[in-house]
Amino acid sequence: MDENRDPVARGTDDSVDLYDIATWEERSRLDWFATKFYGLLVVSARAFVILLAIAILLVQFALGGLAALSDPWVGVFVLLSVVPAFALAAYIWHADVTMSEPLPLLVGTFLLGVLFAGFAAIFNSYTQPLFSWIPLVGSALFFYIVVGPVEETVKLLAVRLFAFRSDRFDAVIDGAVYGAMAGLGFATIENALYISQGVLESSGTDPLLQAGQTAVFRLFAGPGHVIYSAFAGYYLGLAKFNRENAGPIVIKGLFIAAVIHATYNTLVGFVPGLASLVYPSVTPVMAYIVFVFIYDGFFGYLLYRKLDRYRDLYERTDRHDSVTFGVGEGSQVAETGRTGEKRRMVDGAEVGELSTAETNDSDESADETDSLWDDDPFGYDRE
Numbered sequence: 001m002d003e004n005r006d007p008v009a010r011g012t013d014d015s016v017d018l019y020d021i022a023t024w025e026e027r028s029r030l031d032w033f034a035t036k037f038y039g040l041l042v043v044s045a046r047a048f049v050i051l052l053a054i055a056i057l058l059v060q061f062a063l064g065g066l067a068a069l070s071d072p073w074v075g076v077f078v079l080l081s082v083v084p085a086f087a088l089a090a091y092i093w094h095a096d097v098t099m100s101e102p103l104p105l106l107v108g109t110f111l112l113g114v115l116f117a118g119f120a121a122i123f124n125s126y127t128q129p130l131f132s133w134i135p136l137v138g139s140a141l142f143f144y145i146v147v148g149p150v151e152e153t154v155k156l157l158a159v160r161l162f163a164f165r166s167d168r169f170d171a172v173i174d175g176a177v178y179g180a181m182a183g184l185g186f187a188t189i190e191n192a193l194y195i196s197q198g199v200l201e202s203s204g205t206d207p208l209l210q211a212g213q214t215a216v217f218r219l220f221a222g223p224g225h226v227i228y229s230a231f232a233g234y235y236l237g238l239a240k241f242n243r244e245n246a247g248p249i250v251i252k253g254l255f256i257a258a259v260i261h262a263t264y265n266t267l268v269g270f271v272p273g274l275a276s277l278v279y280p281s282v283t284p285v286m287a288y289i290v291f292v293f294i295y296d297g298f299f300g301y302l303l304y305r306k307l308d309r310y311r312d313l314y315e316r317t318d319r320h321d322s323v324t325f326g327v328g329e330g331s332q333v334a335e336t337g338r339t340g341e342k343r344r345m346v347d348g349a350e351v352g353e354l355s356t357a358e359t360n361d362s363d364e365s366a367d368e369t370d371s372l373w374d375d376d377p378f379g380y381d382r383e
Contacts, residue, residue: 046161056118057189066196073208074199077215081191082184085222088300089180092230095304097311098171101178105163109178112158113185113229120151120186121193140266148262151186152254155229156236158182164236172237173310176303179233180226187222194218220292224264227299232257234306260299267295 008022019027026035060066093101124147131142156179163169163178195214202210235253239246272287282290 049157049161050112050115053112053115053118056122057115060118060121060193066192071199071207074195074211077208077211078188078192078195081195081215081218082188082222084219085184085187085226088223088226089184092180092226092303092307093177095307095311096171096173096177097314098173101163101174102168105166105168105178106181109158109163109181110185110188112162113155113182114189115185116154116158116182117151117186117189120147120154123150139269140262143262143265144259147265148258148260149254151225152228152232152257152261155179155182155186155225156232156250156254156257158185159233159236164240169237169240171314172234172241173307173314175233175235175237175240176230176307177233179229179231179236182233183225183227183229184222186229187225190225191215191218191222217288220289220296223296223300224261224292227296227303228257228261230303231260231299231306264295267291 006022009018012018012022019025024031026032057066093106127146128142131138131146134141159175159178159182163174169175169178195211195218198214199207199211232253235249235256238253239249242249268288268291271291272284275287275291276282276284279287
């Protein structure tokens, strides 16, 4: 946009070289060094975060938190406990009408979701005592202030550090797909921790029976992580293609996911028990299952509506170059979907490119912006 350019750049024609005055590009050896050094710093920071997450996971194994996973049957229970979450993530992947996301990006996001769960576990464990002395509302405050925001942030970080930077992340809805995969990874390691700890702490009961019972309860907890992260991921995708408002959009997505997450954690602690008191014929386990179905079903439906609206508009753009929003004099025409973008198949072949008319000033501004961000190691503004 023209208003994002320096006054000198706006008021000077292309015949004047504004390098190092009002514009910048890589020219000299010092420029080359600065660019490469910046890239090295970013890559090193990213590698440090991942290595730290791996170290935390190894420490959990060393301290016995995941020791029970050495039993193959415990591993089977862990896998069974994430079947519903996997099915939900698969559905969200299927709902992506743009194109199939590559398996390496999906698996990589899943693994980062597994690894980054350790950050949330440490932060939660150290901050929980700060809320334990608060009567009545201490747990709820802990869920809303710590658990929800922290866990949703680390899951979104799993998307941001890897898949987000890829050129295959080329549609808003892709954010929901990768968010769901990060949520699946988080749910997998969380279930593994609960089941493993339940086995290690079992006394007087068959360890495998304890593992099975814990797995049944965790069976219903996993889909929630997928739903929360899909919401946050969708807004991360929205931010990628609306970079002028990227920060507020990401915060909005995290806020939505964290509130849904924290509300679930708060209500599940007393609603099933309260329902059993009001209706004695309903056992706490039955009440828990019904509550989870209703809660996840409601927000799962809202997520479905959001994805369905995107799919509907995307399919319209396959038939028309533009979509009209509103009626009468207040209607607006917005070019969406494939218009002005390259859509690539899985093998990388281009399947079409439509361009839109822009003003000369907008073209110049876009060219300058792209030249600055094409090699950005963060990849935040890469389109």
